[in-house]
Amino acid sequence: MDNVVGKKSGLTWAVHISMAVLVALWLFPTLGLFVSSFRTADQISSSGWWSSLSTQERQVPAIRVAGEEVEVDGRFVIEGRLFEATNASVSAWGTSSTAPEANAPGAVADLGDGVTLTVAEDGAYVLSSPVSTEGTRLPRIFSTAATPPEFTLDNYRAILFDPENVDGMAKAFFNTLTVTIPATIIPILVAAFAAYALAWMDFPGRALLIAAIVGLLVVPLQLALIPLLKLHNDIGIGKGYLGTWLAHTGFGLPLAIYLLRNYMVGLPRDIIECAKVDGASDFQIFIKIILPLSFQFLWTWNDLLVSLVFLIDSTGETTVMTKQIVELLGTRGGNWEILATAAFISISVPLLVFFAMQKYLVRGLLAGSVK
Amino acid sequence: MKSKLIVSVAALALMSGGALAQDLKFPVGEGAFNWASFEEFKAAHGNLAGQELTIAGPWLGPDQELVESMLAYFEAATGADVKYVGSDSFETQVRIDAEAGSAANISVFPQPGLTADLARLGQVAPLTEADAAWLRENYAAGQSWVDLATFNGPDGNPALFGFFYKVDLKSLVWYSPENFEDAGYEVPQSMEELKALTEKMVADGVTPWCVGLGSGAATGWPATDWVEDLMLRTATPADYDAWVANDLKFNDPKVVAAIEEFGWFIEDGKVAGGKGAVATTDFRDSPKGLFSSPPQCMMHRQASFIPSFFPEGTEMGVDANFFYFPAYAEKDLGKPVLGAGTLFAITKDSPVARAFIDWLKVPAAHEVWMAQSGFLTPHKGVNVDLYGDETLKGMGQILLGADTFRFDGSDLMPGGVGAGAFWTGMVDYAGGKSAQEVADAIQSAWDGLK
Numbered sequence: 001m002d003n004v005v006g007k008k009s010g011l012t013w014a015v016h017i018s019m020a021v022l023v024a025l026w027l028f029p030t031l032g033l034f035v036s037s038f039r040t041a042d043q044i045s046s047s048g049w050w051s052s053l054s055t056q057e058r059q060v061p062a063i064r065v066a067g068e069e070v071e072v073d074g075r076f077v078i079e080g081r082l083f084e085a086t087n088a089s090v091s092a093w094g095t096s097s098t099a100p101e102a103n104a105p106g107a108v109a110d111l112g113d114g115v116t117l118t119v120a121e122d123g124a125y126v127l128s129s130p131v132s133t134e135g136t137r138l139p140r141i142f143s144t145a146a147t148p149p150e151f152t153l154d155n156y157r158a159i160l161f162d163p164e165n166v167d168g169m170a171k172a173f174f175n176t177l178t179v180t181i182p183a184t185i186i187p188i189l190v191a192a193f194a195a196y197a198l199a200w201m202d203f204p205g206r207a208l209l210i211a212a213i214v215g216l217l218v219v220p221l222q223l224a225l226i227p228l229l230k231l232h233n234d235i236g237i238g239k240g241y242l243g244t245w246l247a248h249t250g251f252g253l254p255l256a257i258y259l260l261r262n263y264m265v266g267l268p269r270d271i272i273e274c275a276k277v278d279g280a281s282d283f284q285i286f287i288k289i290i291l292p293l294s295f296q297f298l299w300t301w302n303d304l305l306v307s308l309v310f311l312i313d314s315t316g317e318t319t320v321m322t323k324q325i326v327e328l329l330g331t332r333g334g335n336w337e338i339l340a341t342a343a344f345i346s347i348s349v350p351l352l353v354f355f356a357m358q359k360y361l362v363r364g365l366l367a368g369s370v371k
Numbered sequence: 372m373k374s375k376l377i378v379s380v381a382a383l384a385l386m387s388g389g390a391l392a393q394d395l396k397f398p399v400g401e402g403a404f405n406w407a408s409f410e411e412f413k414a415a416h417g418n419l420a421g422q423e424l425t426i427a428g429p430w431l432g433p434d435q436e437l438v439e440s441m442l443a444y445f446e447a448a449t450g451a452d453v454k455y456v457g458s459d460s461f462e463t464q465v466r467i468d469a470e471a472g473s474a475a476n477i478s479v480f481p482q483p484g485l486t487a488d489l490a491r492l493g494q495v496a497p498l499t500e501a502d503a504a505w506l507r508e509n510y511a512a513g514q515s516w517v518d519l520a521t522f523n524g525p526d527g528n529p530a531l532f533g534f535f536y537k538v539d540l541k542s543l544v545w546y547s548p549e550n551f552e553d554a555g556y557e558v559p560q561s562m563e564e565l566k567a568l569t570e571k572m573v574a575d576g577v578t579p580w581c582v583g584l585g586s587g588a589a590t591g592w593p594a595t596d597w598v599e600d601l602m603l604r605t606a607t608p609a610d611y612d613a614w615v616a617n618d619l620k621f622n623d624p625k626v627v628a629a630i631e632e633f634g635w636f637i638e639d640g641k642v643a644g645g646k647g648a649v650a651t652t653d654f655r656d657s658p659k660g661l662f663s664s665p666p667q668c669m670m671h672r673q674a675s676f677i678p679s680f681f682p683e684g685t686e687m688g689v690d691a692n693f694f695y696f697p698a699y700a701e702k703d704l705g706k707p708v709l710g711a712g713t714l715f716a717i718t719k720d721s722p723v724a725r726a727f728i729d730w731l732k733v734p735a736a737h738e739v740w741m742a743q744s745g746f747l748t749p750h751k752g753v754n755v756d757l758y759g760d761e762t763l764k765g766m767g768q769i770l771l772g773a774d775t776f777r778f779d780g781s782d783l784m785p786g787g788v789g790a791g792a793f794w795t796g797m798v799d800y801a802g803g804k805s806a807q808e809v810a811d812a813i814q815s816a817w818d819g820l821k
Contacts, residue, residue, distance in 0.1 A: 042682045045656050046663070059664040061682065062549075064690070096553040100664050137689060140549060142664045229471035239473055309467055312456070313425075326459050330432035333459065333587070334655035334680065 037340040038151040044336050055148050057091065059100060062140035065117070065127050069134060076132045082123035082141060085148050093119045093143040100142030111139055119143065155341035159328065171317075172324035178241060179307060179320060183248035184297040187256050190249065195260035200269075210261065216254040224251075225309045232310065239313040247310045248303070252296050298350045321346055395447060396440045397739060403754050404742070409735040413448040416730075420450030422723045427468070428479030428713070429461040433679070434745065441740045445730050451723050465718070469494040474718035477727055480533065482782040483519055484789055486716050490532040493525035496717040498728060503531040505732055510535070511749040512776050519778050520714055533714035536731045537740070538747045540766050541596050541674040541709040541779065542696040547661050549690075550669060561700035562604060566635075572669055573640050580642045581668035582649050583657025584801060591794030593654045594633065594801065595781040596709065597672065602629040603707035604698050608775045615780045621788075621814035622807065630806040637801060643667040650801040655680045661691065672696055674711070675766055676745065687762045695769050705774030711782060785820050792816035 035049040043052065046061075060082070067080040082090070094102035095109060095117065103109050105121040114130040117139060125141060127133070159169065197203075198210055228250075232243045300306075304322035311318050319327075325342040329335050400406050424445075430438050435457045442453045456475070458464045462485055468474040469489055478495075480486045489495045503521075507513040520533040544565075551558070554577065559565040572579040584593050602611055606625045613619035614626055639645045643660050644652060644667075660667030662682050671677070678687060685691050698706055715731060717724045730736050734753045740746040742757045747766055758764040770776070781789035796809040 040683070042659075045659055061662050061664045097547070097550040097664070097666050098553045226467060226470050229467070229473065233472050308458075308460075308464060313473065327431045327435075327457060329459065330679075331430050331434045331457070331459070332655065332676065332679075334653070 033340045033343060036336065037155055037344050038153070039337060040152055040154065041335065041337045043150070052149055052151075055146050057144065057146040060143050060145055060147075062097070062142050064140050065125065065138040069132065074130075076129045078127040078133070078138070080125055082119070082125060082143055083145065083147055085150060086122060088123045088145050088147045090119060090121050090123055090143050090145045093141055095139045095141060097142065101144055115139075117141070155337050156345070159338065159341055159345055165324075165328065168319065168324055168327075172319050172321045175311075175318055176301065176321040179244050179248075179303075179311065180297060180300045182241075182245045183252070183300040186245055187249045187252040187296060191253055191256035191260050194253075194257045195264050198257070198261045199264035210258075213254050213257050217258065219254075221247075221251045221306070225305075229309055239311060240318070241311065244307060244311040247306050248296075248300050251306070252299070256296060297353055301350050302346075395443055397742065399447070402742075403757060404738045405734040405752070405754065408733045408752075409444065409448060412730060412733045412735075416449045416726045418449075419723050419726060421452060422449075422721075423452045423454065424477065424721070424723045424727060425475040425719075426453065426455045426477045426479065426727075427461065427465060427475035427718075428455065428457055429459075429481050430479075431457040431459060437740060437743055437745060440743065441736060444736065444739055445727060448730070449723070449726060451726070465489070469718055476717065476719045476721055476724040478716055478718040480714040480716060481711070482786075482790070483522075483533070483714055483778070484783055484786055486520070486533050486714050487522040488786070489716075489718070490522040490524055490530075494718060495532050496720040496724075497524060497530035497532055498534065498717070500531075502534065502728060506531075506534070509732070509751055511751055511771065513749075515776065515778075516749065519783070533716035534728055534731050535712045536715050536737075536748070538710055538712040538749055538770070539675050540747060540770060541711060542600055542707070542769070543673065543675060543693045543766070544696050545658060545661065545671045545673060545677060545691060545693045546669060547666070547690060548692050550661070550666050554669075556669070558694045559697055561697045563700055565697055569636070569641055577666075578641070578643050578668045579670055580636055581652075581657045581660040581671045582637055582642050583652030583654045584650050584798060585653035586655075589790070589794060590650070591797040592781065592790075593657075593673065594797035595789075595793050596674065596779065597633045597636070598626075598629050598797070599777070599780045600672070600696055600707075600709045601632040602626065602780070603709060603775065603777055604704060605629050605632060605702070607704065608707065608777060611777055611780065615783050617784075617817055621817060622810040627806045627810050630800060630810060634800065634806060646801065646803075650798045675747065678762070679745075687760065693762070693765070706772060707775040707777060708769060708773035709777055709779060710770070711779040785817070787820045788813060788817045 032049045035052060036044055039049065039052060047056070047058065063082050065078055065080065067078045070077050070079075082088070090105045092101035092104060094100045095111060096102070103119070105119060108116050108118045110116055115133075116128050117125065119125045119141060123143070123145065127138070158165075160166070198206060198213075228247060229239075229243075232238060232246075237243045237246075302322065304320075304326070307320045307323060311320065312323055325339075325346060328338045328342060397404060399409060426442070428438065435455065439455055442455055445451065446453050461479075462482065465474065465478050465480070465485070466489070469478075469492075474494070486495060490497075503517050506517050510516045516535050517531060520531055520535060521529050522532050524530050524532075546558075554572075554575065556568060556572070559568050569579045582593070582597075584591050586592055599611075602614065602625075605628055606614075610619055610625055614621070614623075619625065636642070637646050637649050642649055643657075654673070658671045658673065658677055658680055659682060661669070661671055662685065678685070678691065681691055695706070695708075698704055715728065717728070734750060737746075737748045737750045737753045738757050741748060741753065741763070742759050744759050744763065746759075747763065747770055749770070755764070755767055758767055781793050783789065784793065792813045796813045799812070800806060800809045
């Protein structure tokens with residue numbers, strides 16, 4: 001307790017441990033989502049993503065005998081496989097839901113009327129019947145089997161290359177860019193001018209103005225949705241890109257001004273002059289200062305609400321990525337495999353932006369907190 | 372440079388948007404469809420070329436393709452340009468759009484209660500008396516469909532505000548025929564038999580039911596269907612109507628009895644995972660228990676849409692089937708059927724929107740969807756042989772064989788109850804509260820709305 005040095009190292013440990021916990025808290029669900037994006041809907045609903053990483057023995061839902069009927073020595077035979085994977089191992093099987101583990105692999109079961117069925121350990125089955133089974137209901141096979149991990153790219157294929165929605169997806173992608181790029185640039189430009197004035201120009205009521213802008217941070221945007229849309233309709237903008245840019249600009253400004261102003265006020269005038277002496281043009285200085293605000297991009301990229309209200313009209317031409325993904329979920333939702341996959345496709349652009357501008361982003365976050 | 376990029380991106384985005392142009396699913400003039408009615412409509416409304424009709428509705432994905440296949444015929448007949456947009460949060464979206472004055476021409480409401488709200492605010496255009504007369508004449512139980520869509524307008528006068536098209540059936544129990552055969556169970560014909568079968572399964576060590584109430588923000592709604600169905604089987608249709616209108620209080624002994632009746636089905640041992648799992652199981656995952664190995668349950672009561680949540684490759688009629696959720700043989704209440712439907716209402720009036728309402732009267736408009744999937748209709752003038760599969764045909768028979776058809780009560784109650792207190796009350800009930808407590812709480816929520 002008295003040992004100051006020991007206390008300090010204890011604190012460091014606490015910081016490190018809580019850091020690790022926070023990272024794990026964030027990474028763990030993301031990893032689960034990532035693994036799930038490579039699984040089919042039935043796999044997701046029947047077992048957890050963590051159990052898909054290793055070979056698991058489980059009772060497999062009934063699989064109906066199917067395949068080409070061949071006549072061999074007067075008997076009609078259907079051969080097939082229960083699993084695509086060749087290294088599956090069946091430990092028990094049955095044909096009735098009341099006794100799904102009645103037979104050992106290799107055993108021959110008599111299904112009555114001279115029909116026999118056998119399932120080998122690797123999941124190959126043979127159904128043999130004295131009369132043709134064509135047109136009749138073939139038996140189901142319940143099995144208990146250890147199957148190796150199985151992953152699929154079908155989800156990604158369905159979202160990115162399925163001809164049914166590839167047009168919609170491409171359209172949504174460009175629409176989202178059309179929303180996001182101006183909705184990032186406009187507020188940052190406006191905020192930069194405002195922040196400059198608030199940081200370096202002396203005029204009466206400056207502090208009050210800053211307080212008012214900080215106060216605007218707490219106005220929930222949901223409150224203004226309908227009045228703003230009404231206004232847009234009244235002045236003839238209606239639903240469209242212009243209205244969406246305006247809405248994003250309006251709601252993004254208070255935070256952008258606040259952060260930029262705090263950042264600028266911390267810069268001694270000398271720095272600007274020094275930079276000039278070092279050969280930096282005004283433009284370069286400006287870029288260095290405003291780049292941190294590219295988090296506005298991340299927010300507008302992920303936005304669904306503002307787009308739904310101000311952009312997406314009943315013609316359906318102006319859908320955005322988030323909306324397109326929601327649509328893929330179907331009328332009653334529940335397509336978790338699509339959701340997981342779409343999430344990863346959707347975050348790829350923000351991730352690119354993040355890694356490209358990582359150091360500026362961190363500076364942007366710190367800019368507001370330090371001063 | 373950058374602005375140039377934006378402009379070109381915007382231009383690209385605008386160009387890539389295509390109209391709802393698609394081929395007609397069934398060529399006009401072929402098959403057992405009522406093409407005469409189509410040609411007749413075409414002759415009467417062929418002058419709408421190029422006019423735009425926007426439709427907003429709750430259908431997405433495969434359902435959207437189905438509705439668009441029907442809309443393609445309207446386009447073919449009139450030359451109008453139809454645009455359909457689906458939304459998973461349609462209920463919220465339509466309120467925002469109507470409030471701000473940017474609603475679609477036609478909105479497709481899954482809940483009549485919501486249409487009533489918008490009608491009172493003057494945001495829905497009333498249909499004509501001729502439309503009402505047509506419904507009375509041509510829909511099975513026509514008067515009840517007219518009543519369900521008749522609300523008070525902004526001036527307080529009642530009028531017909533919507534047109535029901537596409538009906539869902541709720542009184543269905545899904546099961547695996549082979550699992551029944553393996554265990555030697557028979558499909559029950561009466562509620563007494565269903566209860567005896569449930570008890571027999573429990574005695575055999577089998578779990579009879581799969582019940583899941585989970586549905587995100589709407590968690591609890593599957594239980595409201597249960598209670599409504601059981602209400603129709605323990606009380607008279609008149610009591611049901613009074614209950615929906617709150618003339619019969621929610622905490623009336625008759626309603627409490629129906630809730631307790633539901634409680635009988637979710638007692639521990641009768642439901643997969645035990646009573647505690649009922650509220651936390653997602654309704655979309657719940658039916659999968661029928662098909663697991665060994666089966667988690669033998670029966671699942673859910674509406675006609677549920678096969679889309681069966682495991683991939685499930686063949687209807689072979690791997691899965693359904694039976695009518697039966698009524699008590701000893702109670703003289705007939706064969707009641709619970710259902711729901713979507714209401715087409717005009718939220719932005721135009722001649723082409725009026726023409727579209729006329730289109731919904733054309734038998735061919737029903738038949739082209741019937742012949743595919745997921746569509747039931749009370750239209751008496753359609754060829755029922757056109758139903759796309761045996762399942763739909765079977766459901767159509769249940770619909771026609773019903774003595775009493777009642778609309779999903781929770782959709783008719785005010786939003787605060789039917790899409791609020793009733794849902795949460797049912798979750799509380801599954802969580803162990805008594806039926807009386809839950810009913811009292813829902814009634815006081817209803818009183819609070821008055």
